[in-house]
Amino acid sequence: xxxxxxxxxxxxxGIDGAFAELVTRYQDRLLRFLLARSSSRADxxxxxxxxxxxxxxxxxxxxxxxxxxxxxxxxAIRNSAKQRSLHRYEPEVEVADDNDPLDACIxxxxxxxxxxAAKRLLTDEAYAALWLRYVEDxxxxxxxxxxxxxxxxxxxTLMRCRRKLGEELNATERPPLGSESYG
Amino acid sequence: xxEFGKRLKRDAAAIRAKVPPELRARIDASLVxxxxxxxxxxxxxxxxxWWASSLTGVAAAALVIAFVNWRSHGPETAPVDVAxxxxxxxxxxLAVPPALEFRTADFVSPLENELDRLRSDIxxxxxxxxxxxxxxx
Numbered sequence: 439x440x441x442x443x444x445x446x447x448x449x450x451x452g453i454d455g456a457f458a459e460l461v462t463r464y465q466d467r468l469l470r471f472l473l474a475r476s477s478s479r480a481d482x483x484x485x486x487x488x489x490x491x492x493x494x495x496x497x498x499x500x501x502x503x504x505x506x507x508x509x510x511x512x513x514a515i516r517n518s519a520k521q522r523s524l525h526r527y528e529p530e531v532e533v534a535d536d537n538d539p540l541d542a543c544i545x546x547x548x549x550x551x552x553x554x555a556a557k558r559l560l561t562d563e564a565y566a567a568l569w570l571r572y573v574e575d576x577x578x579x580x581x582x583x584x585x586x587x588x589x590x591x592x593x594x595t596l597m598r599c600r601r602k603l604g605e606e607l608n609a610t611e612r613p614p615l616g617s618e619s620y621g
Numbered sequence: 622x623x624e625f626g627k628r629l630k631r632d633a634a635a636i637r638a639k640v641p642p643e644l645r646a647r648i649d650a651s652l653v654x655x656x657x658x659x660x661x662x663x664x665x666x667x668x669x670x671w672w673a674s675s676l677t678g679v680a681a682a683a684l685v686i687a688f689v690n691w692r693s694h695g696p697e698t699a700p701v702d703v704a705x706x707x708x709x710x711x712x713x714x715l716a717v718p719p720a721l722e723f724r725t726a727d728f729v730s731p732l733e734n735e736l737d738r739l740r741s742d743i744x745x746x747x748x749x750x751x752x753x754x755x756x757x758x
Contacts, residue, residue: 458652461648465645465648466638469639469640470633473636483644486644486648494652496658498657540636551632552628572630572633
């Protein structure tokens with residue numbers, strides 16, 4: 439399989455279909471990630487679209503020393519933050535719990551989906567750090583880069599996320615957590 | 622990956638987030654109208670010419686060295702009697718130069734003041750950092 443970075447180079451060289459392949463690879467992953475950060479599914483879909491547009495527009499600024507996933511998630515995080523700041527001054531609309539876009543996309547399982555608990559308990563940044571580290575398998579350094587934070591901050595945040603979620607899950611389920619070292 | 626990490630991955634996979642064909646069509650359509658911005662930082666041609674600037678630097682250095690050598694080996698001038706060339710004004714003996722009474726402290730105190738200010742700044746920064754850390758942890 440062609441690497442993301444090679445596809446970026448091909449897209450920059452004007453090869454048809456190279457960027458479309460990147461869109462195919464990342465569209466579902468980005469939507470899944472953005473669902474937790476948006477107030478509705480429509481907003482999440484708009485954020486996905488904006489992310490790809492910005493990525494395409496500024497593709498030449500992509501630094502190939504980094505993974506493409508780090509870069510595109512960074513754009514997605516910025517887009518969703520911008521979207522939220524735009525919506526901040528609009529009249530607030532009451533949203534019932536069962537209309538949560540993330541909740542609506544989660545199949546009802548025996549236990550509560552840990553990401554719903556994460557959304558409830560963690561800040562946006564901490565949620566993003568946890569997602570990028572465990573779902574996208576980015577290194578601590580790459581997560582820090584995507585969030586524009588230091589590695590030390592990222593390590594501490596991840597540790598606190600685990601502890602917080604662990605306490606929450608321990609209250610309802612058997613203890614799921616072990617210790618893990620970062621670095 | 623530990624058990625908790627696996628749980629996070631598994632639960633993420635349980636989130637049904639399939640981009641519908643309409644959204645994909647929307648993305649593709651919007652990309653057609655986008656013009657990529659060419660970054661100033663991406664200049665492979667310039668990267669290939671790295672030797673040119675090095676060569677210019679070496680040539681300039683060689684010119685400077687040659688010039689300095691030429692000057693130092695130039696025709697020697699006859700020794701000049703300094704006393705002959707200098708004319709002393711008549712009132713030179715009358716003018717009393719101002720007394721230059723500098724103490725060591727005059728030279729050192731501005732530096733000490735600066736050092737105190739720097740120490741104060743460091744202390745403030747340290748205090749601010751300590752507060753931030755207390756807030757974070």
